[in-house]
Amino acid sequence: MMDKAKLLQELLEKEKSGTLKAKDRLAIPAQDIPEQDAEARRRNVSEVALGYTEEQARIEALRCLQCRNTPCVEGCPVRIRIREFIGAVAAGDYRQALAIIKENSLLPAVCGRVCPQEVQCQEKCTVGRSLKDVSQAVSIGRLERFVADWAGSHNGSPQDAHRESGIPAVAPPTGMKVAIIGSGPGGIVAAADTRRAGHEVTVFEAFHKPGGVMVYGIPEFRLPKAIVRQEIETLRKMGVKIVTNFIVGRTRTIEQLMKEDGFEAVYIGVGAGLPSFMNIEGESLVGVYSANEYLTRANLMKAYQFGAGADTPIARSKKVAVVGGGNVAMDSARTAVRLGAEKVYLIYRRTEKEMPARVEEVHHAQQEGVEFHLLQNPKRIIGDANGSVTAIECLRYELGEPDASGRRRPVAIPGSEFQIEVDTVIIAIGNLSNPLIRQTTPGLEFNKWGNIVVDENCRTSMAGVFAGGDIVLGAATVILAMGQGRIAAAAMNEYLARKQGSRSE
Amino acid sequence: MFWAEVEAPLIAQARRPGQFIILSIDSDGSxxxxxxIAGVHSERGTIELIWQRVGKTTAELARLQAGDAIANIAGPLGEPTHIERFGTVVCVGGGIGNAPLLPIATALKQVGNRVVSILGARDKSRLILEDRFAEVSDELIVCTDDGSYARKALVTEPLQEVCQRDPKPNQAFVIGPTPMMKFCCQVTRRFDVPTQVSLNTIMVDGTGMCGGCRVEVDGAAKFVCVDGPEFDGHKVNFDLMIKRLNAYKKQEQQAYDQYRQHRCQIGL
Known part of the structure; x- marks a missing residue:
C-alpha cells in the first residue's frame, strides 16, 4: 500500500509540473483489481472482485492518455464521456466523475461490474493498442465501478451522490401514464427517464422481486443484489410505482393497459425468456436444467440456503456438465462450484478463443477449478432406471471454415463419441423469445425469430408501444438493454409531449 | 384437503377455465x-384455491387464517382450456384434480355439452366437490379406491364403461394424479376418444422462462406453463413426467420434516 501511495504521489507531482508524458503514462503498471482468494470463494457467494482502492484508482486513471479523439467513447453503447470522468478520477474529484458518468449511464455500479468492456470501450483504448494488448488498456470498467462504489459508501446511494436531495429531479406532473413491462436494466432506465419528464410511471414485473436478469440471472458473486435493490429503491423514491407478480399478457394485456387502464405509452422490456435446449436424447431426464432454471433457483430463490431459510431445492450435484461458452455458462459453472459440486466440466464446441464469455469470467471459472472440455459437444444424455442423469455422451470437434458469424465452424469428428460421468447437466446455449406478449398482442410486429420489430427509436408497429433489450435484440447485454431503454424513453417522452400538445390545442 | 377464497381481483377478472396461479407465502425464502384456480367470484374479486397438504409450503398455507395475506400470487397462467360444443364429454377427476376440473366441466356444460362426470378419490375423506359437480353434470359417477363411499372402483372402470356406450363420448377431460391420468389415457386410447389432460409439474416462474416444467409430448419437449397446462393425453410421456415430479423428493421431505419438527419444538 505504501508503494502505491508513493507512486501516486510521484505521478501527481509529475503531472502537476507538466512532465508526465505519454511515454511515462504508458509505463505506469496496469492496476490489478484485488480479488477474493480462489479457494475461499469456492465456498461462498460473496463478490469475487473487490474493487480498487483510492490509490489504485487514481494510478489507473493516470494511465489514460486523455486522447483528443476519444476512441473509447465510440466503443461505449451509451457514449459515456470516458476521458472526462477518468480525468476527474485522476484529480481525485470522484463526485464530478460520477456526475459525468451519470449523464449517460444510470447504473454505473452495475455496468462497472458486468459490462464486457474488453470488447467495448477498452478494446478501442489507445493505451491497450500502444501496448499491443487489450488487457493492458485502461481499466475503464473498474474505474466506473470505483466511482459508483465510492459514491455508495460516501452518500448512501451511488446514483444519488451528486444530487442535493439524493433523488433525481422529476418534472411537474404531465398527467400522462406510462407502463414499463419488465424491471430489468432496460426497464429501469426507461422508467427513470420517463419519470424525470413528469409522467406517472408504473413498472410491471412478473416475478415477486424487481430487477430482472440482475436478480434471477447474474449471480451474487458477480453482482451483489444490494446494488440492484438500491437502484430499485431510487426509482421508488422518484415516485415510480413498481408492481410485482403482474404478468402482462396474462394478468392484463397491453391492449387493456392502453384502452382500459389509461396508459398512453408502453415500453416492452421483457427480456428473451425462453431457454433453448439442444433437442438431443435425454434432455428431459431428472438433473438436466436450463441455465435459466439453475440460476433462478440459485439466485432469486436462494437455493444455496436450502434448509436454512430457503425452501426452493436444487440438485445436490457431485459432477456437473455445463454446455455452452457464454457468460451464462460461466455463471452456471461457478454457481455449481459454490453449491458444492466436486467436479464441474464446461463443454464447448469451439476453442477458448471463440468463447463469447468475458475473458475475466473465463479466468475466474478456471481459477475456481472448472474444467474446460473444448472442441466437444453433447450428443445425448444418458440416464438410469429412475430417469436420473448418469452420463453425458459427447463428440469431439475440430474447427473448419469460418461461418456467417466469422467464427470458424465446429465440425464433428465421426466416431469420436465418449462419455463423461455426471449427475447434472446445465444447458447454457442461449434463449429464444418468450411467446407471451406475441400470443396476446395482436397488431404487434415480430420477426421470424419472435423478436419485436422496432425502428431506430425503439418504436414498434403499434402507436405508443416501444420495445428494447433482449426481446428486440435477441441475446444482448445489460448495457445494450440500458441503451435501448434510454432511446425508447426519449422517444416516449417526445411522443407523449406531442400527444399532450395536440390535446391542448 | 384445504380450501381458501383469496382476494385477487385482477386474476379473478382475467382468469379462464384451465388456468392456474403461482404463489409464495413470503417474499424471502419461500x-x-x-x-x-378452482373457481372464481367476479363480483367479490376472489378466486378459489384448493390444495392438499403434501409439503412445507402447502402445510404453511393450510395454517393461514381468514384475513391473513399471501405475499405473492401471480396469474392467471397457462393457456385456457379450449371449450367447444363437442357433444358428449366425459370429465374424469381424481383427488385434488376435481378442483381444476370443475370450472372446465362448468364451461363445457354452459356451451351445451352433455357432461358425464366421473369423480374418484382414495377414500371418502378425500372426495371433494361432489355437490358442485352434481350441479353441472348430466350424469355423475362417484367412486372410491377403498369403497368407503359410493362405488368401490378406480375411475378407469367407469370410464371404460362410459367409453363402451354407443355412441361413445366425443371428448374426454382427465385431471388428477399423474398415474391416474396415464391409465385413463390408456383406456380412452383403446376407444379412440380424444382426451385432454391438465398437467401439474414442478415450476419456478410459470412464464416460460425456466423450462423446469417441460414434458415430452409426441416426442418433443413442451413447457407446461406456456404451451399447456393441457395437452393431448395420448401423446404425453407420463412415465418421464412421473420421474421428473420426483426430482426433489428427498429435499421436499427434508424441508417438510424440518418444518414440522420446528413447529413441535415451539409448541404449536
Missing part, C-alpha cells in the same frame, strides 16, 4: 408453487 418457494413458488403452482396451484389451479
Amino acid at each position: 418457494e413458488r408453487i403452482p396451484l389451479t
Whole structure:
C-alpha cells in the first residue's frame, strides 16, 4: 500500500509540473483489481472482485492518455464521456466523475461490474493498442465501478451522490401514464427517464422481486443484489410505482393497459425468456436444467440456503456438465462450484478463443477449478432406471471454415463419441423469445425469430408501444438493454409531449 | 384437503377455465408453487384455491387464517382450456384434480355439452366437490379406491364403461394424479376418444422462462406453463413426467420434516 501511495504521489507531482508524458503514462503498471482468494470463494457467494482502492484508482486513471479523439467513447453503447470522468478520477474529484458518468449511464455500479468492456470501450483504448494488448488498456470498467462504489459508501446511494436531495429531479406532473413491462436494466432506465419528464410511471414485473436478469440471472458473486435493490429503491423514491407478480399478457394485456387502464405509452422490456435446449436424447431426464432454471433457483430463490431459510431445492450435484461458452455458462459453472459440486466440466464446441464469455469470467471459472472440455459437444444424455442423469455422451470437434458469424465452424469428428460421468447437466446455449406478449398482442410486429420489430427509436408497429433489450435484440447485454431503454424513453417522452400538445390545442 | 377464497381481483377478472396461479407465502425464502384456480367470484374479486397438504409450503398455507395475506400470487397462467360444443364429454377427476376440473366441466356444460362426470378419490375423506359437480353434470359417477363411499372402483372402470356406450363420448377431460391420468389415457386410447389432460409439474416462474416444467409430448419437449397446462393425453410421456415430479423428493421431505419438527419444538 505504501508503494502505491508513493507512486501516486510521484505521478501527481509529475503531472502537476507538466512532465508526465505519454511515454511515462504508458509505463505506469496496469492496476490489478484485488480479488477474493480462489479457494475461499469456492465456498461462498460473496463478490469475487473487490474493487480498487483510492490509490489504485487514481494510478489507473493516470494511465489514460486523455486522447483528443476519444476512441473509447465510440466503443461505449451509451457514449459515456470516458476521458472526462477518468480525468476527474485522476484529480481525485470522484463526485464530478460520477456526475459525468451519470449523464449517460444510470447504473454505473452495475455496468462497472458486468459490462464486457474488453470488447467495448477498452478494446478501442489507445493505451491497450500502444501496448499491443487489450488487457493492458485502461481499466475503464473498474474505474466506473470505483466511482459508483465510492459514491455508495460516501452518500448512501451511488446514483444519488451528486444530487442535493439524493433523488433525481422529476418534472411537474404531465398527467400522462406510462407502463414499463419488465424491471430489468432496460426497464429501469426507461422508467427513470420517463419519470424525470413528469409522467406517472408504473413498472410491471412478473416475478415477486424487481430487477430482472440482475436478480434471477447474474449471480451474487458477480453482482451483489444490494446494488440492484438500491437502484430499485431510487426509482421508488422518484415516485415510480413498481408492481410485482403482474404478468402482462396474462394478468392484463397491453391492449387493456392502453384502452382500459389509461396508459398512453408502453415500453416492452421483457427480456428473451425462453431457454433453448439442444433437442438431443435425454434432455428431459431428472438433473438436466436450463441455465435459466439453475440460476433462478440459485439466485432469486436462494437455493444455496436450502434448509436454512430457503425452501426452493436444487440438485445436490457431485459432477456437473455445463454446455455452452457464454457468460451464462460461466455463471452456471461457478454457481455449481459454490453449491458444492466436486467436479464441474464446461463443454464447448469451439476453442477458448471463440468463447463469447468475458475473458475475466473465463479466468475466474478456471481459477475456481472448472474444467474446460473444448472442441466437444453433447450428443445425448444418458440416464438410469429412475430417469436420473448418469452420463453425458459427447463428440469431439475440430474447427473448419469460418461461418456467417466469422467464427470458424465446429465440425464433428465421426466416431469420436465418449462419455463423461455426471449427475447434472446445465444447458447454457442461449434463449429464444418468450411467446407471451406475441400470443396476446395482436397488431404487434415480430420477426421470424419472435423478436419485436422496432425502428431506430425503439418504436414498434403499434402507436405508443416501444420495445428494447433482449426481446428486440435477441441475446444482448445489460448495457445494450440500458441503451435501448434510454432511446425508447426519449422517444416516449417526445411522443407523449406531442400527444399532450395536440390535446391542448 | 384445504380450501381458501383469496382476494385477487385482477386474476379473478382475467382468469379462464384451465388456468392456474403461482404463489409464495413470503417474499424471502419461500418457494413458488403452482396451484389451479378452482373457481372464481367476479363480483367479490376472489378466486378459489384448493390444495392438499403434501409439503412445507402447502402445510404453511393450510395454517393461514381468514384475513391473513399471501405475499405473492401471480396469474392467471397457462393457456385456457379450449371449450367447444363437442357433444358428449366425459370429465374424469381424481383427488385434488376435481378442483381444476370443475370450472372446465362448468364451461363445457354452459356451451351445451352433455357432461358425464366421473369423480374418484382414495377414500371418502378425500372426495371433494361432489355437490358442485352434481350441479353441472348430466350424469355423475362417484367412486372410491377403498369403497368407503359410493362405488368401490378406480375411475378407469367407469370410464371404460362410459367409453363402451354407443355412441361413445366425443371428448374426454382427465385431471388428477399423474398415474391416474396415464391409465385413463390408456383406456380412452383403446376407444379412440380424444382426451385432454391438465398437467401439474414442478415450476419456478410459470412464464416460460425456466423450462423446469417441460414434458415430452409426441416426442418433443413442451413447457407446461406456456404451451399447456393441457395437452393431448395420448401423446404425453407420463412415465418421464412421473420421474421428473420426483426430482426433489428427498429435499421436499427434508424441508417438510424440518418444518414440522420446528413447529413441535415451539409448541404449536
